[in-house]
Amino acid sequence: MTAQVALLEPVEKTEERKNEYGFPKPTLQKAKPYSWGLRNSIQLTIFLVTIGIGIHFFIYFLQASGDATITVSRPAGVEGFLPIGALMGWKLFVLTGIWDPVHPAAMVILGFAGLISLTLRKSFCGWFCPVGTLSEWLWKLGRKVFGRNYRIPVWLDFPLRSLKYLLLGFFVWTIFSMSRLAILAFLRSPYYKMSDVKMLFFFTQMSTTTFVVLAILVLASLVFRNLWCRYLCPYGALTGLLALVSPTRIQRNSDTCIECKLCSEVCPYxxxxxxxxxxxxxECNGCMDCTLVCPGGRNTLELKTIGIRKKFWSTAKLGIVIIVVYVGLVYTATIAGHWKSSVSEQEFRMRLQEINAPQYTHPRG
Known part of the structure; x- marks a missing residue:
């Protein structure tokens, strides 16, 4: 049985009313489109795990900064926030067969996101990504506080959506224009070995400009749905492009559709x-919210993999597969020795003492 169920109840037919997006509100049935379900539970779990990893890394950093014995290990999961280095690592792996030993987990997590996107649409963003989860929570909070969300005009929406693809294009062009030796030098550089610490400093030593920009993004995310994911996230741009070839997609049966437009109303994109x-x-992130509010149910709207007849994805099936694939990849990488960083505690502590030296600035400035 599907873990997340839209609550349907009949209502009396009245004159046509319009919602905030200009769609007629359904008069035959009424759905509860923002109910909590399995996807939200998985999102919350991953988000809390991510917070735990951040705290774990901060404790490791504090212990390594002093002379006391380090009692915790350097968490590999923090490398999920190093996608640029991971992309470099994948290029090096394709060219040489060498798996980056400095931040190997970054490659595993990026590989997981790519694999899921190629097979199950951009569900990494809709089910797993903690930044995507935070973005979703913000616009839902804004909806509760202000009673609605706003939509950027179509003439402005398209050029804004292009920004994340331009950012992705810049990173891809930069990486693929680098030679094999240049990538190898970067991945072995003092800066990259301590890039997770540099990322920590981004939050703990935040400049006024950075704080103001983040505050603006947060406030805007309360008003506009998935602002960061829709317009600015190059990671999401990459998974979205990969998802274009995914055989899994939302399919609608026009014969049973009653044209209530609930699916379009609830779609976060x-x-x-x-x-x-x-x-x-x-843009479709496989959240399946549209299928859950559809009065016609699976006979009308479903997430289905092309080529597999009479098979559809429920939220339970999709959620379980995503988690199993991730756990399986992490386990395999751990067994193969491609999960934990090769930087020892002694080296980390030594480099931490000289973290402000010139060699720890970004190689490109």
Missing amino acids: HLPVDSKDRIISP
């Missing part, structure tokens, strides 16, 4: 689910 037979947009 404003996709026209109600007017398309299949959704192949790189």
Whole structure:
């Protein structure tokens, strides 16, 4: 039985009313579109685990900064926030077969995101990514506080959505224009060996400008749905492009559709689910919210993998597969020795003492 169920109840037919996006509100049935379900539970779990990893790393950093014995290990999961280095690592691996030993978990996590996107749409973003989860919580909070969210005009929405692809293009062009030796030098540089510490400093030694920019993003995210994910996240741009070839997509049966438009209303990316037979947009993050509010149920709207007849994805199936794939990849990487960093406690402590030296600045400035 599906773990997340839309609560449906009949209502009396009245004159046509319009919602905040200009769609007619359904008069035949009424759904509860923002109920808590399995996906939200998985998001919360991953988010709390991420916070725990951050605290774990901070404790490791504090212990390594002093002379006392280090009682905790350097958590590998923190490397999930090093996607640029991971992309460099994957290029080096393709060219040489060498797996980056400095931040190997970064490659595993990026590989997981890519694999899921190629097979199950951009569900990494909709189910797993802690930044995506925070972005979703913010616009839902804004909806509760202000009673609604706002939508950026179409003429401005398209160029803004291009920003994340431009950012991704810049990073990809920079990395793929680097030679094998240049990438190897970067991945072995003092800066990259301590890049997780540099990332920690981004939050603990935040400049006024950085704080103001983040505050603006947070406030804007209360008003606009998934602001960061929709317009600025290059990670999401990459997973979205990979998802274009995914055989899994939302499919609509126009014969049983009653055109209530609930699916389009609830879609966090404003996709026209109600007017398309299949959704192949790189913006679809596989959240399945549209299928859960559909009055027609699975006979009308479903997440289905092309080529597998009479098979559809429920939230339970999709959530379990995503978690199993991640755990399986982490376990395999651990057994193969490609999860923990090769930087020892002694080296980490030594480098931490000289972290402000010139060699620990970014190689490109």
